[in-house]
Amino acid sequence: MFEKVKRMLIGRPMKSTEIEGEKLSKFKALAILSSDALSSVAYGTEQILIVLMAAGAAAMWYSIPISVAVLGLLAILIVSYRQTIFAYPGGGGAYIVAKENIGVSSSLIAGGSLLVDYILTVAVSSSAGTDAITSAFPELHDYRVLIALGMIVFLTILNLRGVTESASVLAIPIYLFVVSIFVLIICGVFKYLTGGAVASAHELSATVSNVSLFLLLKAFSSGCSALTGVEAVSNAIPNFRKPEEKNAAATLMMMGIILGIMFTGISLLAYWYGIQPNPKETVVSQIAAATFGRGTLYFFIQGVTAIILFLAANTAYSAFPLLSFMLAKDKYLPHMFMVRGDRLGFSNGILFLSSLSAILVIAFGGHTENLIPLYAVGVFIPFTLSQLGMMIRWIRVKPSGWQFKLLINTVGMLTTLSITLIFITTKFSHVWMIFVFLPIVVYGFFRIRKHYENTADQLRIDLSLDKPISKGNTVIIPISGITRVVLNTVSYAKTLSDNVVAVYIGFDDESIQKMEQKWEEWDPGIRLVVLKSRYRSILRPLLKLIQTVEWKKSEEDHITILIPQFITKHWWENLLHNQTSIMMRAYLIRNKNVIVTTVPFHLKR
Template sequence: MFVKIKRWLIGRPMKSTEIEEEKLGKFRALAILSSDALSSVAYGTEQILIVLITAGFSALWYSVPISIAVLGLLAILITSYRQTIFAYPSGGGAYIVSKDNLGITPSLIAGGSLLVDYILTVAVSSSAGTDAITSAFPVLHEHRVFIALIMIVFLTIMNLRGVTESASVLAIPIYLFVFAIFVLIISGIINYISGGVQAAAPEFGRAVSNVSLFLLLKAFSSGCSALTGVEAVSNAIPNFKEPAPKNAAATLLMMGLILGSMFMGISMLAYWYGIKPNDKATVISQIAESTFGRGLLYYIIQGVTAIILFLAANTAYSAFPLLAYMLAKDKYMPHMFMVRGDRLGFSNGILFLSILSAVLIIVFRGNTENLIPLYAVGVFIPFTLSQLGMMMRWIRSKPPGWFIKLMINTVGMLTTLSITLIFIVTKFTQVWMIFIFLPFVVIAFFKVQGHYNNTANQLRIDLHKDKPHTKGNTVIIPISGITRVVLNTISYAKTLSENVVAVYIGFDDEAIDKMEKAWETWDPGIRLITLKSSYRSVMGPLKRFIETVEWKKAEEDHITILIPQFITEHWWQYLLHNQTSIMIRAYLIKYKDVIVTTVPYHLRG
């Protein structure tokens, strides 16, 4: 039944040779990899206004120059990440660039930051999408956690179905959002030019006495949250059709142009319309209502905005599994993240991302606004390390035109480093956790690698010296009575060794005498050893007996414990029987010189 449900949800298994069919063209890739960046249009301007409104309504005009500064930073990032794509066509983004040019620890800081950022992306995006829905339908506010979790389940299933299929489905609402926002911007501009705007905008250029440099920097850093997700294309180059680097670079450029146009358009409309932050209505909701009223177009824009905010999480579903794969390949994460699922995606990475983001939503009860600064710092640290890594690459290799490339990355590094420091200084109370959590993640990476290296050292053999050597085999069969299960186990044991003993543990003398007489009558051809347990424990006497045999026989014999176990036809029947065999196996498996094997006997009906 489970298999049928799985097939219905995620589809048929795909052959490994079908991997090329899962590659993305530019327009599908733009939809699936840019959803995070494009969705930031819905809250980037709002984050700027939330900071500025603390200085009063007249300070909101500063949002325009701040938006232009954010736009300039976007241009720097797009240009520098295009260089990264062509320099590292295998993908990996900040992690690979840092590992190649800066060393292991900086690369793990970059990789760990991005992994945490992708988890936060899913949590924040799902919550932001829920906010858009509850802005239009306030009655749903009490169910925001449930709505967010439903969307995570939906995205999980879509991504488990494979990259191509999820891109085909998700491209429609993403392009619909882009179209709707451009309709809103164009209509809003026409409305403003024609004098249809009744709200008074704050006077542009007027000095506001209580606006400090600190406040402007805080507003700028808040607006930079609109740049999260820009790095996703450079991480996911392996998902592109050939020529992958060229297609990835073109996709990144398209994303930058669309994002910059929409972000600046919304910022200008917010200023012209005199929009103020409102707990019950988002900035886009207020602009749409001022432009179209609460009619059909308003609800369409709110609907597609909610959808894009939900689908922003899909960027993380594309990038997180690939980055986890690369870290696992280098032995910094569990090897399970290297395994492709039935639909050729890295299923374990997808499921792990979903579970952790769902936990965040439940813990914060769907109110993840306080996570946005942490979310932004998590991506600007890799931005900075990536730019610094590219600077080191150009200095060392000096390819043709290297100095111009160096200057681009230098400007990018200094800018993103400044933004990171601004975030830390202006929002320390919200981002201090990263200074505890990120070192913990890096230490965990080193611990995982240490385990894998230690395991490899212990398992490695010398092909010229290490040869198998023959030992005897002492087989021990714990029994609770004389049954066909025991008969089946003894029959198998005799094929392994001539030195086979059965061990019976009785709780009183009467039970032991009865077993010894029955065994003598049956005479299966192996010796029976009976042990008495005064405290009705099977494990205590069995453990002492095995330790005695192990001490005597370990040098000359293998010691094998064969555990008889019957298997019921139906799962519920299994619950009706004592599971002593499972407990024995779980207890004995820790003995390093003892082989523990279960011998099944299948019941009918």
């Protein structure tokens, strides 16, 4: 039954040779990898205005120069990451750059920051999409958590079906969003220039005495949340069709141009229309209402905005599994993240990302706006380390034209470092937990690596010295009665060894006497050992017997425990039976000198 549901949801298994067909064209890659960055248009300007409102409505003028500064940083990042793509065409972004040029610890800080950032991206995006829906339909506000969780489940299933299929589905709403925002900007600017809209009362030359440098820096750092997701293309280069690096670089440039135009347009319209942040209505919603009224176009823009905010999470679904794969390949994450699923995607990474994101949504009750500064810091740390790593690379390698490349990355590093420090200074109450959580994540990476190294040391053999040793085998069969399951197990045990013992554990003298009589009558050709348990425990007496045999036989024999178990025809019938065999196996498997094996007997009806 599970297999049928799985096939219905994610489709047929794909051959390994089909992986080339899962590569992305520039058109699809732009949709699937830029959804996070493009969706920030829906809340980037709003984050600036929320901070400026502390100084009054007249301070809204400062949103224009702040937006210009954000655009300048966007240009720096786009050019810098374009250089990273060509320098490291294998993907991995900040993690690979830091590992190759700075050191392991720095690379793990970058990798850990990005993994946390992707988890936060899914939680914040699904909640932001819910906000867009509840802005248009306030009656749905009480169901925000369920709506967000539903979208996480939808994206999980979609990505489990494969990169190409998810890109084909998601490209339509993402490009609809881009077109609708461009239409909104064009119509909004036209309406303002022709006097059809009430202009903002604030003059460009206005000065506000109570606007401090601290407030401006805080507003600037909030606006920089619009730049999250820019690094996703450099992380996911292996997902592109050949030539991978050229297609990735072109996609990155297209994303930067589109994002820059949309962010500029929304910021200008918000200022011209005198838009002020409203907890019950987003800035984009207010601009659309002022431009078109609350008619068909308004609801269309709100609809595609909600969809793009949901789909912003899909950038994380593309980048998180790939980054997890690279960390797992270096033995800093469990090997399960290296395994491709039925549809050739890294399905364990997808499921892990979904689970942690859903936990965050539930924990915050769908109100994840306080996480925006946290995940912005989480992405600016890798930004800074990536730029620093590229600086070191240019100085070390000195390729043609390296001085200009070094200048670009130096400006990028100083800028992103400044933004990181601004975030920490202005929003410390929101981001302090990253200084607790990130060291724990990095420590976990080192512990995982140490485990794999210890395991490899203990499993490694010397081919010239280490040879198999021939030993005997003492087989112990725990039984609860004389049945066909036991008959099947005894028959199998006799093929393994001549030294087979059955063990019956009774709770009273009467049951023990009955078993001894039946066994003598049956006479299967092996010895029966009867133990009495005064405290109705099966595992403790059995373990004592095993330890006794182990002490006597460990030098000359293997000790094998054969556990009889019948398998019901239908899965639900298992619930009707005690699962003693499962508990016994889980308990005994930890004994280092004992081999535990289950001998199944399949019921036919």
